[in-house]
Amino acid sequence: MNLAVKDIRYHFFKFLTSTIGVGLLLMVMLTIGGIIRGIILDSSTITETTGADLWVVQKAWLGPFVEISRFPEDYYHAIQSMHGVAEASPLVMAWDHVERAMRPTQLMKFMYMNTLIGTRTMVEPGWIDMPHDSRFIVIGYEPGHIGGPPTIIAGRGIEASHYEIVADVKTGLQVGERIRLGDFDYTVVGLTRNMVGYTADPVIYASLDDAQNILFEADPDLLRNIRRRTQQQVLGAAALDPRIGGPLAQQASQIAENVSLVNAIAVKVAPGVPVDEVAQEITRWKHLEVYTAAREVNMQLMGSNRLILLQLSLFRLILLVIAGVVIGLITYTFTLDKLKEIAVLKLLGTQTRRIYAMILQQAVLMGLLGTLLGAALEFASEPYFPRRVVATRGDVVQMLIVISVIAFLASIMAIRRATKVDPRSVLGT
Amino acid sequence: MEYAIEATDLAKSYGEGHTRVEALKGISMAVRPGELFAIMGASGSGKTTLLMILGLVTEPTEGRVLLEGENIYNGKRFDLQRLRREKVGFIFQFANLIPFLTAKENVLLSLELIGIFGRQADSRAMELLEYLEVADRAGNLPEQLSGGERQRVAIARALANNPAIILADEPTAALDTERGLSVMRLLRKVSKDQGTAILVVTHDTRMISEVDGVIRLMDGRMVEHGDSKRQPQSQNGR
Ligand SMILES: Nc1ncnc2c1ncn2[C@@H]1O[C@H](COP(=O)(O)OP(=O)(O)OP(=O)(O)O)[C@@H](O)[C@H]1O
Numbered sequence: 001m002n003l004a005v006k007d008i009r010y011h012f013f014k015f016l017t018s019t020i021g022v023g024l025l026l027m028v029m030l031t032i033g034g035i036i037r038g039i040i041l042d043s044s045t046i047t048e049t050t051g052a053d054l055w056v057v058q059k060a061w062l063g064p065f066v067e068i069s070r071f072p073e074d075y076y077h078a079i080q081s082m083h084g085v086a087e088a089s090p091l092v093m094a095w096d097h098v099e100r101a102m103r104p105t106q107l108m109k110f111m112y113m114n115t116l117i118g119t120r121t122m123v124e125p126g127w128i129d130m131p132h133d134s135r136f137i138v139i140g141y142e143p144g145h146i147g148g149p150p151t152i153i154a155g156r157g158i159e160a161s162h163y164e165i166v167a168d169v170k171t172g173l174q175v176g177e178r179i180r181l182g183d184f185d186y187t188v189v190g191l192t193r194n195m196v197g198y199t200a201d202p203v204i205y206a207s208l209d210d211a212q213n214i215l216f217e218a219d220p221d222l223l224r225n226i227r228r229r230t231q232q233q234v235l236g237a238a239a240l241d242p243r244i245g246g247p248l249a250q251q252a253s254q255i256a257e258n259v260s261l262v263n264a265i266a267v268k269v270a271p272g273v274p275v276d277e278v279a280q281e282i283t284r285w286k287h288l289e290v291y292t293a294a295r296e297v298n299m300q301l302m303g304s305n306r307l308i309l310l311q312l313s314l315f316r317l318i319l320l321v322i323a324g325v326v327i328g329l330i331t332y333t334f335t336l337d338k339l340k341e342i343a344v345l346k347l348l349g350t351q352t353r354r355i356y357a358m359i360l361q362q363a364v365l366m367g368l369l370g371t372l373l374g375a376a377l378e379f380a381s382e383p384y385f386p387r388r389v390v391a392t393r394g395d396v397v398q399m400l401i402v403i404s405v406i407a408f409l410a411s412i413m414a415i416r417r418a419t420k421v422d423p424r425s426v427l428g429t
Numbered sequence: 430m431e432y433a434i435e436a437t438d439l440a441k442s443y444g445e446g447h448t449r450v451e452a453l454k455g456i457s458m459a460v461r462p463g464e465l466f467a468i469m470g471a472s473g474s475g476k477t478t479l480l481m482i483l484g485l486v487t488e489p490t491e492g493r494v495l496l497e498g499e500n501i502y503n504g505k506r507f508d509l510q511r512l513r514r515e516k517v518g519f520i521f522q523f524a525n526l527i528p529f530l531t532a533k534e535n536v537l538l539s540l541e542l543i544g545i546f547g548r549q550a551d552s553r554a555m556e557l558l559e560y561l562e563v564a565d566r567a568g569n570l571p572e573q574l575s576g577g578e579r580q581r582v583a584i585a586r587a588l589a590n591n592p593a594i595i596l597a598d599e600p601t602a603a604l605d606t607e608r609g610l611s612v613m614r615l616l617r618k619v620s621k622d623q624g625t626a627i628l629v630v631t632h633d634t635r636m637i638s639e640v641d642g643v644i645r646l647m648d649g650r651m652v653e654h655g656d657s658k659r660q661p662q663s664q665n666g667r
């Protein structure tokens with residue numbers, strides 16, 4: 001006969017309500033774990049899904065996202081023909097934004113209001129009514145090369161060479177919707193999912209040419225700059241012969257104007273070739289910076305999101321301690337309510353370990369049921385978070401193990417109290 | 430083995446120095462199997478203390494106790510908890526049933542403690558409950574039973590391990606005369622049927638008609654250890 005189960009059956013409501021309390025606490029813990037994983041996934045998803053081994057960017061620039069590098073597109077031909085390179089894909093990737101009417105849900109509005117409590121004085125009055133910029137990342141890729149949307153959940157991929165885009169669902173765009181980017185209108189032909197940058201801004205995919213139009217064409221300063229630089233270089237070289245210097249410089253500046261720029265080249269290394277070797281080769285040969293995919297993810301994660309991860313981890317640790325204390329206190333009061341019965345059990349000659357097992361089993365059972373309840377609530381609430389929250393079954397298993405240990409430790413206080421119960425106290429009553 | 434339980438020159442004192450209380454002094458007594466004795470005496474005279482010593486809950490300061498001829502407190506450190514669950518049955522003023530176990534489960538628990546499980550335990554528990562005429566309440570929790578029924582279940586529990594001795598501390602105090610008497614008669618029947626030595630602490634002189642003898646305490650000393658049927662005057666002298 002299991003005394004713990006029988007006692008729970010009798011005090012069912014008390015046990016149930018306490019377990020719900022513990023479950024809610026553990027739900028928060030699992031959610032924070034899910035938020036942490038969400039940030040990690042957001043920071044790595046583009047790099048991961050592109051599947052490149054190496055990311056090539058402008059010399060001394062940090063990655064294609066952390067800083068926006070720029071260099072001529074045609075470098076990629078040279079890289080592609082290098083030994084050990086299986087594929088080189090020129091990519092354009094930069095932030096852009098459009099003014100879009102937001103369609104906030106009731107929940108969103110509530111969350112906004114909540115954020116403002118106590119912080120309203122810190123921001124300009126009326127900021128919430130200002131027009132909202134919808135920020136996103138534009139990624140331009142050459143169809144057939146790596147770097148495009150990994151999955152299409154609605155509509156189709158980009159087929160025409162111009163004016164078609166595939167957007168992440170988080171942009172709020174619908175298939176068939178038209179949106180003005182730069183100087184042209186683009187049609188959303190498909191949707192993808194979970195493609196966001198490390199800042200959680202969703203991605204819009206376009207063909208390389210379109211992306212160059214959207215992101216670069218509207219920047220005459222840069223063009224003027226390039227033109228001047230090329231002119232000067234040519235003029236310097238042609239200074240010895242002024243007769244040909246003039247026309248040559250003019251021609252050169254025209255060429256420069258037509259130079260297409262990219263932000264990065266994603267490189268896939270051929271099987272069997274050491275990645276480092278290819279990386280060194282590119283660095284030596286061109287005035288370029290090369291990062292491995294792992295380093296790339298590391299920069300986005302540890303460079304920008306490191307502190308928020310530590311912040312959340314510490315909070316999670318504190319919650320674990322709190323969960324332990326709560327389970328301990330509940331178990332202790334359960335035991336206080338049972339002192340008389342414990343005395344009777346002792347007087348009847350019940351083995352003490354059986355009495356302690358009853359207390360321990362209740363604590364562990366509460367922890368385990370609480371975890372399962374918390375997990376169910378966590379999974380149910382994940383879709384309502386504005387950023388990605390991803391708890392896994394592994395998290396739940398881990399929590400089950402950790403909480404068993406915690407509950408074990410937490411019940412020590414109650415067990416110590418039970419050891420002090422004197423069976424003599426029942427006599428005379 | 431003539432006696433179920435036998436005590437010689439028992440003394441028990443609590444505390445030290447000027448707070449020292451001599452709860453019991455020079456108690457010698459013996460009860461045969463099948464005998465029912467009442468322990469009587471004024472409040473504070475040491476009745477419960479005597480019961481605790483005989484019930485292997487508290488060691489006496491002096492003297493020895495033989496349980497079925499075995500010297501218990503001889504310094505050899507018996508496993509008192511084990512002896513208790515095998516040879517002693519307890520009944521209290523309030524039944525002190527485990528509230529989260531049904532009547533039957535309360536009896537089953539005591540059977541489990543001496544290693545009887547399963548169908549065997551089941552039939553023994555029902556047998557005991559039938560014997561005490563509470564079989565129809567087997568599935569009820571203690572709080573769903575009347576005081577008298579509770580006490581009957583408690584007696585069934587005390588009988589479960591087939592003890593050498595049953596110790597009852599004022600089992601009738603919480604019941605009216607009618608029910609109290611019926612519990613006493615039940616104990617009478619149990620001691621005869623099962624051959625168990627039973628010691629009942631009681632204040633109630635009306636219960637004396639049912640017992641074989643009275644052990645009367647006064648300020649920790651025994652002033653009477655008699656057979657009620659042979660010495661009927663001793664109770665009338667009160
Ligand atoms: N743990 C203890 N510490 C100190 N003194 C005690 C302790 N237990 C009992 N006593 C004292 O021992 C004496 C006998 O107590 P006991 O409980 O045996 O009396 P009793 O006959 O059962 O009384 P009652 O009829 O009121 O239940 C009393 O004077 C009591 O104060």
Ligand SMILES: [Mg+2]
Nearest residue numbers: 428476477478
């Ligand atoms: Mg008493």
